[in-house]
Amino acid sequence: MTLAALADRVRRESGLAITARDLERILAALQASEDIWRIVDLAPVPMMATCQGLHALAEIGWVTWANGRVRLTPAGDQACRKLAIAAVRELKCPRCGGRGVELSPLREVAAAFHRIARGRPEASQEFDQGYVTEDSTIARVAFMWAKGDLAGKDLLVLGDDDLVSIAAALTRAPRRVVVLDIDPRIVNFVAEAARAEGLAVDARQHDLREPLPEELCGRFDTFFCDPTESLRGFLAFAGRGLAALRGPGCVGYLGLTRYEASLAKWRDIQRELLAAGGVLTDVVDDFHTYVNWPYIDAMRAWDRLPVKRVPGRDEPWYRSALIRVELVEAARVENPRYTGDIFNDEEAATT
Amino acid sequence: MTLAALADRVRRESGLAITARDLERILAALQASEDIWRIVDLAPVPMMATCQGLHALAEIGWVTWANGRVRLTPAGDQACRKLAIAAVRELKCPRCGGRGVELSPLREVAAAFHRIARGRPEASQEFDQGYVTEDSTIARVAFMWAKGDLAGKDLLVLGDDDLVSIAAALTRAPRRVVVLDIDPRIVNFVAEAARAEGLAVDARQHDLREPLPEELCGRFDTFFCDPTESLRGFLAFAGRGLAALRGPGCVGYLGLTRYEASLAKWRDIQRELLAAGGVLTDVVDDFHTYVNWPYIDAMRAWDRLPVKRVPGRDEPWYRSALIRVELVEAARVENPRYTGDIFNDEEAATT
Incomplete structure (x- = not known):
């Protein structure tokens, strides 16, 4: 199965705007850590999509979890090699934390x-x-x-x-x-x-x-x-x-x-x-x-x-x-009252 | 004269998109250095506009130059204080040069x-x-x-x-x-x-x-x-x-x-x-x-x-x-042949 087809399937089933590149980002994170929070951290993908993506990758046998660790299976490993998906490579400046500012x-x-x-x-x-x-x-x-x-x-x-x-x-x-x-x-x-x-x-x-x-x-x-x-x-x-x-x-x-x-x-x-x-x-x-x-x-x-x-x-x-x-010009905005739930959409993860 | 009025005048005379905030950026740079290249560097403004702005600030008596140094006059100094325009404060990470990446x-x-x-x-x-x-x-x-x-x-x-x-x-x-x-x-x-x-x-x-x-x-x-x-x-x-x-x-x-x-x-x-x-x-x-x-x-x-x-x-x-x-979607671009001078506009400085 191609990543594009898998992304399509997840998108259809969940309504989340997940892409093939997002799945690639998840697979790159999986090669850098087996810890769920590091994986979520390292994959710049909506968290709901990361979760959904991990379940989908498990269904096709590329990912598995046990004892609190999330791992690529040998099939997943092979797929990453075939698709030339490398591990996340963090290169954050240790002094400024990647922010560029001197404190x-x-x-x-x-x-x-x-x-x-x-x-x-x-x-x-x-x-x-x-x-x-x-x-x-x-x-x-x-x-x-x-x-x-x-x-x-x-x-x-x-x-x-x-x-x-x-x-x-x-x-x-x-x-x-x-x-x-x-x-x-x-x-x-x-x-x-x-x-x-x-x-x-x-x-x-x-x-x-x-x-x-x-x-x-x-x-x-x-x-x-x-x-x-x-x-x-x-x-x-x-x-x-x-x-x-x-x-x-x-x-x-x-x-x-x-x-x-x-x-x-x-x-x-x-x-x-x-x-x-x-x-x-x-x-x-x-x-x-x-x-x-x-x-x-x-x-x-x-x-x-x-x-x-x-x-x-x-x-x-x-x-x-x-x-x-x-x-660069006067702000063109209204200042209306908002009613209803303005906090949630399908990508909301922490609310 | 207000910065907005001065920016208007420069814009009219030069056709450059200079703004009051740009003049403020130039005045903030002038307080940090008297060297022309540091001033150009520190003022994130089109260089043609920085030059034009310096000439305009000189005309109203806020800036002067002699012996290769560009200086605020006492009147310019006073104006900066009145307008609460502070010196540029560089806070670039010295390790990554503000880029955020570790080499x-x-x-x-x-x-x-x-x-x-x-x-x-x-x-x-x-x-x-x-x-x-x-x-x-x-x-x-x-x-x-x-x-x-x-x-x-x-x-x-x-x-x-x-x-x-x-x-x-x-x-x-x-x-x-x-x-x-x-x-x-x-x-x-x-x-x-x-x-x-x-x-x-x-x-x-x-x-x-x-x-x-x-x-x-x-x-x-x-x-x-x-x-x-x-x-x-x-x-x-x-x-x-x-x-x-x-x-x-x-x-x-x-x-x-x-x-x-x-x-x-x-x-x-x-x-x-x-x-x-x-x-x-x-x-x-x-x-x-x-x-x-x-x-x-x-x-x-x-x-x-x-x-x-x-x-x-x-x-x-x-x-x-x-x-x-x-x-995020297929690129919507043409791939035409371009003719004529595509390199110059009124903001071009280094060509």
Whole structure:
């Protein structure tokens, strides 16, 4: 059976946008690790499709699992050789973690951030939370700084379980930092930390399904948002950010994974961002690493995992790209109220 | 005068797509260096616009130059403070140069490549050449390898003064490497090096304004091209690459600068790449550093430079992003013959 035919079958049976190249990515990951979380990590494929793909590869006898290990069978091994599919070759810079940014000039900011973040609220499934490592947050702020999007700028953070607002304000570089979050625990934590540290952060409770408050529209130079990854939800949240920007030359930062968004969805998202007046100046893969959240065994993908093992805190596997979009003309976005479930689609894995 | 009004004036007088944010980028660079080449390097703005912008800033008394140094005047300094424009803050990882890739596993490939590249042809203005540092070529190959686009794949290199084909073949990872270049010196050099080193590289002379040869259409998994940066020329060359790809899951790599392409042009390019069936999976800024070419004082931007000094070999200033585009559907491109000058537009600086 060809990979194209197998991808067709999986696509038909599951409704997932899996491709032959995705199966190749899974087979490349299988040659690099037998651990389910490393395989999911190394295969940049929607996690639901990775699970579905592993089941399909097992059905044709290329993959098997036992004792918690996922392995290529001799037939699978032979197929990889015949199809010239090599093992994943990681070549991430060990110093910057593949992010390209140097953190040592932010040493004191990082120290203060680590101290403050100790008391942070745990990730909650109710709000689709799951926060990035503290290093990822610092790297994100460093990246914004190096791009000229932080110093002297007005920054809006849409959803802040990553505590970007705190790290950004600790640099003392931005002119203004405003946070909107639906979760009162986050709002209170950020407000309390800002008060204790003397940081100019304005944290407000707000549900992003509601229109962006009028007084925040067109008032910011930079926004950050790590949206939910259904197409409708992602565009809704990104649209709030764009509505908050002053105009051309202003910038949005967005997180986007390969684990809950197929490249077909990536393309739909990019088309919308361009149509809204933006250009993609940076797309940095695997920029963010997430801390494993406490509800992993309650997430949607759990049932389809071939090996059901809760990963440890020291086994990160969920990563996302950092996308920087700069407006080249006034943002063309609406600011409507969204109703219904904007969080789920067939690629949703962690909700 | 506001930056927006000044940008308007420059845009009207020069026809260049300069923006207020571009002027801000120039002012941020001016605070970080008084050297013309560092200023051009640090301001991600079309070089023609940087030159034009410096002249305009001089007219309003914010910038001055003397003895080969370009400086903010006290009035310019004050304006930056008032507008909260801070100095450029470079935070590039010193290990990977901001590229995110670790090169030490390619140590032997790099050593062989450095040895071979010693005899390379010098960059020629006739063919719009200007090659990247050897480290940049190695990093590019490492990046392709880590993305799964090299091992076992058929690679097409369109224009190869960077000698990507040699570095790629030295890894012994690709199945097939084909090079097309208009310059017989490059074709001969690559063919000769391949013969001497026993590398499977097929180098052919070809003018990319001519249609891609039929027998190469739809036959490759990966292409690399560092196109000329006029909009028409960039899309023409990128289209040849896309025409060479087998289909969904196949990948193109393109270089693109900020020095000869405004973000408005970037956006036009991205729209076309998406419309052609692709998605942008990676956009890594400043991935490539170029070796200063011998015809710098004969290039188009020279006349507009406020300070006319030829930079040394150890003063790199011209950089480009690496863009990875993956097909999510069959490529929708034509393969026509192009006539007329496809190399120049108003942003062209180095031709």
